Amino acid sequence: MQNALAVVTVVVVGLLVGVEFAVAVFVNPILDRLPNDGGLAARSDGARVLGKVMPFWYIGSVVLGAIWAAMAWGDTGAGLVATATALLVLSVLMSIAVLVPINSRVAQWSHDSVPEDWKQQIGRWDRFHYVRVGVIVAAFVLLVVGIA
Template identity: 65%
Template structure:
């Protein structure tokens, strides 16, 4: 049963990493290259769509890692799992404090109501997002290492 939990947790966190990596290095670049207001509208739509799913995914990942750490407390890789859990908690805190406030503003913007500094705000979100991706990649790497 523990083996199944380890695999499921690793897959869930790995998919989270893949989506967030894609947003950072693929989707944002595609949206930024679109003409006129299309990119900003795409960012707003993405913020609404992913903003509805990601809280459950992030919190679910933390919960799964916590269960793994508790269930496998005597295993050799538990320190790695606990550290990965700490990094995932850090990513949730970063999200709540740094990224969500910008995303909540962005998802309501249209070309008619967006603020003058909207590009600067999206760029700030992007910089924080790169850091969050690095944090969750590190957590994922620790989970994979704990499996080995």
Template identity: 65%
Template sequence: MLNALEVFTTVVVGVMVGVEFCVAVFVSAILAGLPGEDGLRGRTHGARLLGAVMPFWYIGSLVLVAVWAVAGRHHDGAGLVVTAAALLILSVVMSILLLVPINNRVKTWTADSLPADWKQQTKRWDRFHYVRVAVIIAAFALLAAALA
């Protein structure tokens, strides 16, 4: 049973990392390269869609890792799992304090209601997101190492 939890948790976290990596490396660049207001529309739609889904994914991943940490506390790799949980907690805190406030503004923007500093705000979100992606990649790597 513990093995199934370990594999399932690693897959769930891994897919989340893949989605966030894709957003950081590819989607932001694609949206920035679109003409006119298309990139802005893509960002606002992405902010609404991913802003609705990702909180559940982050918290769900954290819960799965916490259950793994408790259930596997006497097994090899327990320290790696606890460290991964701490990194996921950090990613949730970063999200709440740094990324969500910007995301909540972005999802309400239209071409007619753009703030003067909208480009700076999206660049700030991107920078925070890069750091968050690095944190969750590290958590994923620790989970993969704990499986080995």
């Protein structure tokens, strides 16, 4: 049971890392290069769509990590899993405190209602998102090492 939980947790967190990494490194930079601020509508739509899905994915990752850490307590690697889970909790707290408020505003934007400082707000979101990606990558690595 614990091995299956470990595999499921690593897969769920690994997919989360892949999506967030792709958004940070590929998707958003491509959208930002579209002419005439064409990426604005795509970012707004992405904020709405991913804003509905990602909370469940992040919280689910924390729950899976916490259950795995509890089941493995005392075993080799349990400390790594617990640390990874703490990092996932940190990523959720970062999201709630910094990223979600910006994302909620972006989700409401249209070409008619965009604020003047929209590029600065998106830039701030991107910078914090890079940090969050680093945190979840570290958590993922710890989970993978914790399997061994």
